[in-house]
Amino acid sequence: xxxxxxxxxxxxxxxxxxxxxxxxxxxxxxxxxxxxxxxxxxxxxxxxxxxxxxxxxxxxxxxxxxxxxxxxxxxxxxxxxxxxxxxxxxxxxxxxxxxxxxxxxxxxxxxxxxxxxxxxxxxxxxxxxxxxxxxxxxxxxxxxxxxxxxxxxxxxxxxxxxxxxxxxxxxxxxxxxxxxxxxxxxxxxxxxxxxxxxxxxxxxxxxxxxxxxxxxxxxxxxxxxxxxxxxxxxxxxxxxxxxxxxxxxxxxxxxxxxxxxxxxxxxxxxxxx
Numbered sequence: 001x002x003x004x005x006x007x008x009x010x011x012x013x014x015x016x017x018x019x020x021x022x023x024x025x026x027x028x029x030x031x032x033x034x035x036x037x038x039x040x041x042x043x044x045x046x047x048x049x050x051x052x053x054x055x056x057x058x059x060x061x062x063x064x065x066x067x068x069x070x071x072x073x074x075x076x077x078x079x080x081x082x083x084x085x086x087x088x089x090x091x092x093x094x095x096x097x098x099x100x101x102x103x104x105x106x107x108x109x110x111x112x113x114x115x116x117x118x119x120x121x122x123x124x125x126x127x128x129x130x131x132x133x134x135x136x137x138x139x140x141x142x143x144x145x146x147x148x149x150x151x152x153x154x155x156x157x158x159x160x161x162x163x164x165x166x167x168x169x170x171x172x173x174x175x176x177x178x179x180x181x182x183x184x185x186x187x188x189x190x191x192x193x194x195x196x197x198x199x200x201x202x203x204x205x206x207x208x209x210x211x212x213x214x215x216x217x218x219x220x221x222x223x224x225x226x227x228x229x230x231x232x233x234x235x236x237x238x239x240x241x242x243x244x245x246x247x248x249x250x251x252x253x254x255x256x257x258x259x260x261x262x263x264x265x266x267x268x269x270x271x272x273x
Contacts, residue, residue: 020080020081021080024080025077025080025081028073028076028077029073029077031073032069032070032072032073035069036066036069036070039062039065039066039069040062040066043058043059043061043062043065044058044059044062046058047059055126055176057174059124059125059126060121060124060125060126060174062125062140062141063118063124063125063140063141063142063143064118066143067115067118067143070143106159106161107144109161109164110144110145110159110160110161111143111144111160113159113160113161113162113163113164114141114142114143114144114145114160115143116160116163117141117146117160117163118141121174122163122168122170123138123141123146123168123170124138124141124174125138125139125140125141126138126172126174127170127171127172127173127174128170128171128172128178128237128240129148129168129169129170129171130168130169130171131148131158131162131166131168131169132158132162132166134148134150134156134158135148135150135151136148136149136150136151136154136156137149139155143160144159144160145157145158145159145160146158146160151241171237172237176236176237177210177213177233177234177235177236177237178233178234178237178240179213179231179232179233180231180232180233180234180240180243180244180247181229181230181231181244182229182230182244182247182248182251183227183228183229184199184227184228184229184230184251184252184255184262185222185224185225185226185227185228185262185263186225186226186228186255186260186261186262186263187225187226187260187261187262187263188221188225188226189260189261190226190258190259190260190261191258192219192226194258195228195254195255195258195260196217196219196228198254198255198257198258199217199228199230199251199254200215200217200230201254202230202247202250202251202254203215203217203230203232203247205250206232206243206246206247206250207246208234208235208236208239208242208243208246209232209233209234209235209243210232210233210234210235212233213232213233215230215231215232216230216231216232217229217230217231218231224263225263228251230247230251232247
């Protein structure tokens with residue numbers, strides 16, 4: 001008899017309806033939702049008004065806190081609804097894995113990648129990243145996807161699933177500044193030493209320059225001419241496009257002042273050589 005009673009208890013997956021506290025579940029869900037909403041408002045508010053060094057750390061804490069709150073709520077609700085035993089856990093886990101595997105393969109893969117992203121932090125709010133052809137600032141990190149705000153002020157949603165298939169280029173990786181690159185193509189017949197020095201002066205006299213980082217001008221010969229690259233860091237990464245525009249405009253003037261002929265010019269935003 002005792003064995004039959006234990007067997008029935010193991011097979012019974014869901015508690016009796018009268019034993020399920022719906023009010024408690026509602027309170028947990030509402031409390032978790034309010035806590036997440038408060039975190040998403042208060043922390044960015046503090047980040048915007050606090051020290052600039054702490055901004056990225058505060059923004060990066062938002063998805064971590066949200067994940068912890070959601071996991072806590074789930075583990076709080078499960079024992080209220082389900083009769084938790086080892087046998088029942090195996091039954092629920094097996095059924096759930098089969099259903100999820102067929103119906104929500106890509107969605108679950110994105111969720112798993114989201115957990116990995118929160119732990120490994122290849123990107124976090126405030127980072128400037130390039131995923132595929134999209135480049136922008138990470139404005140939020142969810143469990144399934146991230147949202148990027150591009151230079152054209154477009155908001156793009158990118159699923160974490162890209163973590164498995166695409167290379168992710170992070171321009172600042174949690175730092176308050178990033179490297180910008182301005183490209184110039186000049187006809188080969190010119191004084192390279194003088195022009196390189198002039199382009200260094202262009203960067204050093206920019207109003208956007210962060211003087212804590214070195215200015216580097218590199219060059220190489222190409223079939224189209226001599227390729228110059230000014231590598232420098234703006235004081236605030238939000239000024240990166242204005243910074244490169246300033247370098248490009250005054251760099252063109254410096255090239256013309258040295259009697260060189262510019263074959264073509266390009267602008268690149270990058271953290272890599």
